[in-house]
Amino acid sequence: MLKKILxxxxxxxxxxxxxxxxxxxxxxxxxxxxxxxxxxxxxxxQIGYCQPSAKGRVIFGEExxxxxxxxxxxxxxxxxxxxxxELNGDILINGNELKAxxxxxxxxxxxxxxxxxxxxxWDRWGATEPDPKKDVLRTEVQATNNADRKEMLQISFxxxxxxxxxxxxxxxxxxxxxxxxxxxx
Numbered sequence: 001m002l003k004k005i006l007x008x009x010x011x012x013x014x015x016x017x018x019x020x021x022x023x024x025x026x027x028x029x030x031x032x033x034x035x036x037x038x039x040x041x042x043x044x045x046q047i048g049y050c051q052p053s054a055k056g057r058v059i060f061g062e063e064x065x066x067x068x069x070x071x072x073x074x075x076x077x078x079x080x081x082x083x084x085x086e087l088n089g090d091i092l093i094n095g096n097e098l099k100a101x102x103x104x105x106x107x108x109x110x111x112x113x114x115x116x117x118x119x120x121x122w123d124r125w126g127a128t129e130p131d132p133k134k135d136v137l138r139t140e141v142q143a144t145n146n147a148d149r150k151e152m153l154q155i156s157f158x159x160x161x162x163x164x165x166x167x168x169x170x171x172x173x174x175x176x177x178x179x180x181x182x183x184x185x
Contacts, residue, residue, distance in 0.1 A: 031079035038157040038166060043089040043183050047105065047168070049078035051152040059173040060109050060145070071110050074129040077170060078153060082106070082124040085168075090184040094139040097184065103137075104130055107170075107177075113140045114170075114177050139179075147176035 031050040038045040061067035069075050077083040082104040090099050093116070103118040106129075118137040119130045153172040168179040 033080075034155070036155045036157055036168075038159065040159070040166065041183055041185075043087065043091070045085065045087045045091075045157070047083065047085050047155050049083040049105075049153070049155055050080040051154070052079040052172075053152050054150075054173050060175050061111075069109055072108055074106060074127075075109055076104075076106050076127060077155070080125065082122055082130075083155070084122050085118065092182040092184055093137060093179060094141070096137050096139055098137050098181075106130065109175070109177075110143065111145070112143055114143050115140055116177075116179055141177055141179050144176045145174055147171060147174050149174050 031052045034049060034051050036047040036049075058065055058067045060069050061071065063070035063073075083106065084102060085105045086102040087098070088100050090097060092098070098118055101120075102122050103120060104122040104124060106117050106119065108115040108117075116137075116139055117132075117135050119132075120134045120136055121130050124130065150171050150173060153170075156169045156171070158167040158169050158178065165180040165182055167181065170177040170179070
């Protein structure tokens with residue numbers, strides 16, 4: 001009898017593991033994985049994220065307006081697993097130091113200001129809010145809500161010789177957010 005119970009339990013656990021693996025793979029079809037890279041003066045930054053699509057939905061806005069990402073609520077800045085930012089050197093974001101390492105990048109979008117956070121618990125999957133006690137950086141940046149429309153979330157870097165400070169660019173639908181940073185020497 002005990003052997004039968006153990007076999008059934010093992011079978012259920014295997015089935016659940018297979019179902020979870022299938023679910024994770026299929027969600028990436030709808031929101032494919034992408035990366036953004038930056039390299040200058042020996043500093044290298046890599047951002048890994050999954051790109052959800054707007055599909056005619058209200059993206060950022062008031063919850064009562066049906067926005068899929070309501071203002072003031074946690075957003076993992078992508079889909080599926082946590083969006084990650086990995087850097088090999090230290091930078092300053094709004095005067096706050098971010099040391100070399102790997103972090104989860106998440107945000108609390110607002111109509112005019114976004115709170116951008118870096119959290120040491122980067123190996124996460126799903127939409128569960130991380131423990132804010134593990135935040136290593138929190139800062140506010142301006143949001144623009146009249147940018148050219150982007151169907152899929154796009155994270156990139158603003159760089160160039162004429163730009164004083166490079167910036168991380170988060171652009172989805174008509175919302176564009178710049179997170180300027182300085183390379184710490």
